[in-house]
Amino acid sequence: MDLLSNLSLGLHMALAWPQLLAAVAGSLLGLLTGVLHRLRPVTMIALLLPLVPMLDTGVALILLVGIHCGARYGAAAAMLMTQPAEPGVFGVSPLAAQAHALTIQGRGAAMLRLGAVAGFVAACGGLLLIVLLAPPLTELAFRFGAAEVFSLMVLGLVGSAALAGGSLVGSLGMAVLGLLLTQIGRVPQSDLLKQGIGVIPLAIGLFAAGEVIINLGRAAQARRERIVPELVAGRWPTRSDLREAWTAVLRGTLTGSVLGLLPGASTMLAAVSSYGLERRAAAGPVAGAMGPEAARHAAVQTTLLPVLTLGIPSSATTALLVAAMTIKGLQAGPLLMTGQPSLFWGLIASIWIGNVVLLAVGLSLAGVWDRLLTISYRRFAVPVLLLCCFGVYLGGGERAIYLTAVAALMGYFFHKLRAQVAPLLLGFILGPMMEENLRRALQLADGEWSVFASRPLSLGLLMTALLLLVLVLLPKIRSRRQTVFREEG
Amino acid sequence: MKLKSQRDFWSGLMFVLIGLAFAWASTAYDFGSSAQPGPGMLPFALGLLLALLGGLVLFKSLAIESERGEPVSEIAWRPVLLVPVAICVFGYGMPRLGLLCTVPVVTVLGMLAAGETRWRWAVLAALTATVVAWAVLIQGLHLALPVWPTVVR
Numbered sequence: 001m002d003l004l005s006n007l008s009l010g011l012h013m014a015l016a017w018p019q020l021l022a023a024v025a026g027s028l029l030g031l032l033t034g035v036l037h038r039l040r041p042v043t044m045i046a047l048l049l050p051l052v053p054m055l056d057t058g059v060a061l062i063l064l065v066g067i068h069c070g071a072r073y074g075a076a077a078a079m080l081m082t083q084p085a086e087p088g089v090f091g092v093s094p095l096a097a098q099a100h101a102l103t104i105q106g107r108g109a110a111m112l113r114l115g116a117v118a119g120f121v122a123a124c125g126g127l128l129l130i131v132l133l134a135p136p137l138t139e140l141a142f143r144f145g146a147a148e149v150f151s152l153m154v155l156g157l158v159g160s161a162a163l164a165g166g167s168l169v170g171s172l173g174m175a176v177l178g179l180l181l182t183q184i185g186r187v188p189q190s191d192l193l194k195q196g197i198g199v200i201p202l203a204i205g206l207f208a209a210g211e212v213i214i215n216l217g218r219a220a221q222a223r224r225e226r227i228v229p230e231l232v233a234g235r236w237p238t239r240s241d242l243r244e245a246w247t248a249v250l251r252g253t254l255t256g257s258v259l260g261l262l263p264g265a266s267t268m269l270a271a272v273s274s275y276g277l278e279r280r281a282a283a284g285p286v287a288g289a290m291g292p293e294a295a296r297h298a299a300v301q302t303t304l305l306p307v308l309t310l311g312i313p314s315s316a317t318t319a320l321l322v323a324a325m326t327i328k329g330l331q332a333g334p335l336l337m338t339g340q341p342s343l344f345w346g347l348i349a350s351i352w353i354g355n356v357v358l359l360a361v362g363l364s365l366a367g368v369w370d371r372l373l374t375i376s377y378r379r380f381a382v383p384v385l386l387l388c389c390f391g392v393y394l395g396g397g398e399r400a401i402y403l404t405a406v407a408a409l410m411g412y413f414f415h416k417l418r419a420q421v422a423p424l425l426l427g428f429i430l431g432p433m434m435e436e437n438l439r440r441a442l443q444l445a446d447g448e449w450s451v452f453a454s455r456p457l458s459l460g461l462l463m464t465a466l467l468l469l470v471l472v473l474l475p476k477i478r479s480r481r482q483t484v485f486r487e488e489g
Numbered sequence: 490m491k492l493k494s495q496r497d498f499w500s501g502l503m504f505v506l507i508g509l510a511f512a513w514a515s516t517a518y519d520f521g522s523s524a525q526p527g528p529g530m531l532p533f534a535l536g537l538l539l540a541l542l543g544g545l546v547l548f549k550s551l552a553i554e555s556e557r558g559e560p561v562s563e564i565a566w567r568p569v570l571l572v573p574v575a576i577c578v579f580g581y582g583m584p585r586l587g588l589l590c591t592v593p594v595v596t597v598l599g600m601l602a603a604g605e606t607r608w609r610w611a612v613l614a615a616l617t618a619t620v621v622a623w624a625v626l627i628q629g630l631h632l633a634l635p636v637w638p639t640v641v642r
Contacts, residue, residue: 218565417500449523
């Protein structure tokens with residue numbers, strides 16, 4: 001059996017001490033990121049990016065993927081326990097409000113434990129889908145010529161803009177801006193820009209340092225945003241909770257696994273869709289909270305599938321994974337699985353191990369998160385700032401630091417204009433690969449641009465991108481899209 | 490003329506200006522042929538595309554009504570100015586003054602950005618940050634970072 005031998009290969013790699021340690025550390029770090037006030041997984045991954053050159057390839061990727069998956073569980077804790085902030089500005093999200101109501105009833109710790117189990121079940125479901133779909137998808141990807149790869153990347157970019165929050169045209173603009181930034185430094189221009197823009201200063205500036213400014217700016221507005229009730233520790237979910245939740249968890253796992261494959265803010269889309277599903281089924285409050293929880297976890301796992309098999313990241317965090325692979329001289333895409341099978345399957349096995357860790361921590365420590373949640377962002381603004389500086393300086397020296405300062409300002413002003421940074425980063429990561437494939441496709445076709453339309457697979461991908469744009473612009477879907485992304489608030 | 494959405498107006502304007510700047514700058518380079526695009530072709534095309542998208546956003550901001558005019562909220566000048574300054578000071582200071590002099594300055598700047606005005610706390614944080622950075626990075630990881638100012642070295 002191919003599958004079993006692959007999995008045993010993966011486990012063999014993942015169970016070595018360094019890899020095991022990386023999986024545990026990544027999950028715990030991710031968990032902490034999710035729980036702490038206003039730190040995001042993409043920030044944490046950006047901060048760790050400078051470490052990548054010093055680590056073994058497998059260890060580095062396992063660490064980053066662990067953060068990607070672990071942050072979800074922490075975020076669930078934060079959502080359960082905090083008062084949905086800023087009513088009237090974005091509209092209170094019904095899901096968060098309902099989750100918070102459960103905590104007020106003294107069921108917070110029980111719900112967190114149930115959430116840990118739901119998340120684990122969903123993660124297993126999502127991983128199963130990856131394991132089943134990865135080999136055929138990889139095979140498909142090998143049949144792609146340069147034209148198809150280019151069209152697929154166009155679809156990925158358009159999809160990430162269409163399914164991100166904010167205005168569609170604005171997000172497309174951000175993606176194009178990301179592509180343009182990769183063009184800097186191809187030909188000698190000014191001294192500062194001669195070597196182009198590195199991904200580490202850009203990512204750390206836009207996400208980590210930019211967020212420091214954003215959050216300190218928020219604190220300056222002096223408003224207590226969250227009200228954290230005390231968790232009643234030592235409570236476990238009851239049998240009736242389990243009975244109420246299990247179908248919702250299975251439904252959520254299925255919804256999340258499938259929706260996670262979409263580009264853009266697919267985890268949020270998964271949670272909101274699952275919540276709508278439970279509402280329609282007139283499910284109780286516990287099912288209404290656990291279904292979306294499962295959907296979110298499942299989606300977090302399956303967002304990795306397009307990156308690992310096709311090399312197309314769909315979110316800012318997965319884009320940084322591609323950047324980490326590039327730093328290590330690996331090419332994200334079908335070559336990963338065939339060329340480095342032990343790395344590929346080891347990564348999958350590590351994600352599973354990380355989820356076991358999350359389950360154990362979630363079940364045992366469900367009563368202590370409230371203390372972490374009350375830490376204000378101001379406390380770690382300075383440590384984050386110093387980490388940004390050291391990380392960038394070690395990788396790129398003085399020039400990279402100045403780029404980071406500029407990127408941080410850009411990150412703040414994009415935030416002020418509600419412009420989406422994720423499409424920009426995606427464009428920046430995909431840019432060089434798109435250009436290479438564009439050149440190769442044109443070369444093979446003697447400069448005929450029609451090559452992208454005359455090859456059926458390529459045409460299909462481009463038409464899908466076009467269809468996506470038209471769909472998002474339809475009034476009915478447009479208003480629904482706005483309600484979905486209100487959750488982002 | 491009244492703006493229908495301030496946010497869209499400024500992002501549209503930003504896209505148009507950046508797009509046109511790229512397109513204009515790329516005219517200095519070879520466009521190549523369709524089979525072999527030169528270095529000027531892609532930035533030119535992408536710049537025009539960005540300017541076009543920016544034009545759409547700009548048009549929307551002037552023509553289509555939005556909720557409450559989507560104003561750009563107040564800019565928090567203190568962190569906006571101090572955080573980039575702190576980052577630049579780090580970059581300028583490290584190769585010239587070394588870790589032991591740069592980290593406390595950057596820490597104090599960061600504390601100021603965070604609105605901490607009590608000097609006792611800022612000094613305490615600066616000392617802690619310097620000792621931790623020195624112990625972890627220099628003693629622990631043996632990273633090749635300058636520790637002392639160039640004058641002393």
